[in-house]
Amino acid sequence: MKVSIFSIVTLLFIFSCNERTVKSDESREFELVKVDSLILDILEPVRVLDYHHEKELYLLVKQVSMDGHYFVVNSSGKILAENKLSEGQDAFGLVLVRAGFVEDEILFISEGEAFVYDLNLKQKRRFPFVQGVRARLVHFSLDNLSTFMSTDGKLSAVANLNDGYLQPYPVDYYDTLNLVHLMDIQTGQVKKGGKLDENSKFRSGQFYPSMDKPVFFSDSKSRYISTILYGDTTLYQLDPNDGFKTVNQIKLGRIKPDQLIDIPMTDASYTTVKEYRTQNHTMGGAFDEIVGYGDEMLVGYRTGADPTLHFENPTIEQGETEAASKKRFFYYIKDGKQLGKPIQWTLPGRLKLNVGPRRYLQTGDQAELHDYEKDYQCNYIFELREKG
CATH class of the missing domain: 2.40.10.480 (Thrombin, subunit H)
Structure with a gap:
């Protein structure tokens, strides 16, 4: 009997230890580690x-x-x-x-x-x-080119931006918006589809000046096209093989500072866009990039500026301090959900492109990327790894 009780206690202890070491998806922590580089023997930037x-x-x-x-x-x-x-x-x-x-x-x-x-x-x-x-x-382009492989083996390109200013804006603007324009580059034919969910904050009757720009990601290995608007909280994953049906809606928390201005949709116009866009781009957070491979990706988010460092008519130095107060994070998405906590990016430049599974190329001004001047151009490659 003593042996039996001891065995039970031992098993309970082992199980309790295992429970403590297995982290939930939300609490897992990831980091970006420098592992390689792209060296270019080209003199001009x-x-x-x-x-x-x-x-x-x-x-x-x-x-x-x-x-x-x-x-x-x-x-x-x-x-x-x-x-x-x-x-x-x-x-x-x-x-x-x-x-x-x-x-x-x-x-x-x-x-x-x-x-x-x-x-x-x-x-x-x-x-x-x-x-x-x-x-x-x-x-130069602000956006990467995404592609998508259909079930018939045809690779098309996500060609649109959907960021033109409309004059005037229709009240049903977000309801009628086709999120994705897929181009067959052999013929030039374009297929359109994808809608915002009716519960989206962008369909609540409010307009977010200059924050309605979408960013996209998909490649030849992706099952879906992923897209999110600058000012939104939902990453949509759409299936062009099924009439651009929304397969997943992944909620992503917006990190503060995030002082977005919104106005009634009935007041939306190019005039109000011009009036509020600087304020929104300066003080509001934005989901402004996605890089990935297949259905595994990093969604980039930058916060708004620190409100305590905001000046109406800033000097050059004050403007630089305000801009430097914005912080950048990446949300790791896999299997239709967010894994782990947002990963803060504190290094210069941006993660511009995926260059392999969990590998990303850092780009930016060469003087900012390196501690000392090099006689060649060098862009570092970072790998996403789980801590511990």
């Missing part, structure tokens, strides 16, 4: 636009380049192709909305047209593609 996972290629553009000097390089930094795409027979112009690899071709979306190139940066096809573009950038 460049921006990284996209990464081809299967061929391990990068698409780059010179950071200050009115002639649109683009490069395709491999993971060793060797230049495989380059071309200037502002003028000439291969040109698409100056304004770049999105650019990236779609299988073994490269899609450039400009203002009013989409252009398809081969891996040698020679133009193959072009299609009309008219959309409302809020920010017209010269040879």
Whole structure:
């Protein structure tokens, strides 16, 4: 009998220890660890636009380049192709909305047209593609290009931004919004779909000036297209193979400071957007990027500025202090849910692209990324790991 009681007590002790060591999904902690780098023997500063996972290629553009000097390089930094795409027979112009690899071709979306190139940066096809573009950038894009593989094996591109200003805004703006525009880059045909949930705060009759811009993520390994609006709290996962049906709605907490201004939808106009957009972008938090691989991703969020450091007419120094008070976090999403606590990013630059399972490329000004001046360009690669 003594042995039996001792055994039971021992088993209970083991089980209790196991319970203490197994963490819930919400309490798990992850970190980003520097593991590798991309070294480029290119003298002029460049921006990284996209990464081809299967061929391990990068698409780059010179950071200050009115002639649109683009490069395709491999993971060793060797230049495989380059071309200037502002003028000439291969040109698409100056304004770049999105650019990236779609299988073994490269899609450039400009203002009013989409252009398809081969891996040698020679133009193959072009299609009309008219959309409302809020920010017209010269040879640089704010958004990564997402792709999606349909069940018939066809890879399409998420081509739209949905961020143009409407004049006037319809009262049912968010109800009628098609979240995703999928482009077949062989024909230029576009399929549209995806709706905000009727319980979304963006359909509550309120308008959030300049915070209705969506960001997207999907790639050839993704089952769904993931998207969230700057000012929202819901990450939508849509299935284009099932009529853009919403498969998952993942609630993400907004971290303070987050002083968003909203107005009645009936007052929405370009005038009110201009009136409040600076305040919202300065003081409001924003889900402004997603990077990932398959259905595993990091959703980037930046907080608003510290209200105690906000000045109506700031000096240069005060403005820099205010901007520096904004903090960046990443929410780790896997299997249709958030895993762990938000991961704070305290290093310079941004995690621009996924370059492998749980691996992300840091981009930014070279002077900020490194402790000392290098005679080559170097972008570090970070790996997501669970603490402990």
